[in-house]
Amino acid sequence: MSLPVYYWLSRWFIERGYVVIIPQRRGHGATGGDLVESVGTCETADHYSSGETAADDIASTIDFMTRQDFVSSRDVVVVGISTGAWASLALASRNLPTVGSIVNFAGGRGGHAYGRANAICNFDGLRAASYLYGKSARHPSIWLYAENDSYFGPEVARALAAEWRRAGGKVEMHIFPPLEKDGHTIVDDGANWNLWGAVLQEFLDRHRIDRETETASREEALSGDSTR
DSSP states (O other), X not given: OOOOOOHHHHHHHHTTTOOOOOOOOTTSTTSOSOOTTOOSOTTTOOHHHHHHHHHHHHXXXXXXXXXXXXXXXXXXXXXXXXXXXXXXXXXXXXXXXXXXXXXXXXXXXXXXXXXOTTOBTTHHHHHHHHHHHHHHOOSOEEEEEETTOSSSOHHHHHHHHHHHHHTTOOOEEEEEOOOSSOGGGTTSOGGGHHHHHHHHHHHHHHHHHHHHHHHHHHHHHHHHHHTO
16 A cells, blocks of 8 residues: 555644654555455455554554653544544544544545445445444544545445444534545645634544543542542
């Protein structure tokens, strides 16, 4: 798999004071070896196991980076695009204490089945996996798609979000108007900041404040307990 470069998405976060890491999962870029996260054929695609395998690599990256002195050990924002977003949703099911929130840009697996737009390999399996992830995921998540995404269009996105919610997971869903070429390129152009930037900023700010309030309340309660 070729090495992905997310210049505009990275720049959006960097301009807001974030440290940005783009991990290369096994089989991508110069990591060597097989693409281990691709489990099964199109008909038998095991989307749950594929996501879990990819999430292992993201979790390892988070574990390493949060031990660096220039990276916060809490409130990591896990951002994924396409299959990377699916891996981020799989990671969400683990509720890592270092993670604060999950951002899903155009996420899914098995898109363009046999080269056809809007065709999904084992769509029933994809929906089932979304339910299984959502069953244990408790991090807040925002899902960002465009109307003309040829891999994971609105019907797919809504179906996956419905399974996630049905299982008890938290979803904030936004489906934006069509992009010029293909909605799957939602993060590939700086102009698209105007599409999703304000929505994402508000989500991150809101949940950061919520977590800070929860932490302060917890510390206050612990302090009160110690004086008794």
